[in-house]
Amino acid sequence: MNATRMIKLASGALIALASVLAYAQSSEGDATTPAASAKSTKAENHALGKKVRAALTKTKDLHAENITVKAHGGTVSLDGTVPDASQIDLATTAAKGVAGVTSVENHLTIKEPGQ
Template structure:
C-alpha cells in the first residue's frame, strides 16, 4: 500500500515537472515570438522612416534648385521643370539657348545635396513666341494630359507634359517601353502638335 502511494507521489511530481517545463517552454517561446515581432515591426518602421526621409530630402532639394534657378537672372526658370529622386535632379522643359541649358545645369549642380543632374532641357526652335502661341500650347498641354488621364495603359500621374510652339516634351517614368510609345502616340494625335520629344524613362 505504501509502495502504491509512493508510486502515485512520484508520478504526480514527474507530471508536475513536465507541466512546469512545458509552461516555461511556452513562455520562452511566447517571449521569443514577441521579440521577433517587435524586431520585425521596428525594421518596418525604420524602412518606412528611411523612405519618408528620402522623400523629404528630395522635396527639399527640388525646392532649393527651383529657388536657385529663380535667383539666377540668366535662366528663365518658369519654363523649366525640376524633379528629384534619390538626390538626382532632372531638369526638363525648354530654354532659349544651349548656354542657358548649361547654366541651369550648373546652377542645379551647385545646390547642396545634389549628387548629379540629368539634363532633359531642349532649346526652343523659335525664340519669338507670341501670347497666342502660348495660349495654344497651354490648351494642347491640357488636352494631352486629359487624354493620358483617360488612358488605361499609361500611368498619367508619372508623366509630365510641356508644350512650346507646338513641340511637346514628355518626361517622367513609366513601367514599360509599350507605355512610353503609347504616351507618345496619344500626344502626336492631338491637334496642334507639331512633334513630340519623348524623354520618358522606362523603369529598370
C-alpha cells in the same frame, strides 16, 4: 522528472515563444520594410527636387519658369525650355551646387520668347 520541474520548463518555453511572437509582430512596421523604404526614398527624391527647384529660382539671370525638375537617387533631370543657350549652363551649374545632387541630366531646349 517531477511534475513541478516539468511545469516550470513548459512555462519557460511558453514565455520564450510568446516573446518571440511579440517581437515579430512589433517589427512588422519597421522602417526597414520594403514599403517604408520606398516611401522614404520617394520623400527624399521629392525633397531633393524641391531644393533644386529653389536653387534654380534663386539663380540670378536664370528664367526657371519653364523648367521641370525630377530627382531620383541623387540624379536630377532638368526638362523644359529656356530663352537662350547660356541658361542651360546656368541651370546645370545651379542644380549641381545643391547638396545631395550626384549628377545632372540636362534635357533643356532653347525656345526664344514669343515662339
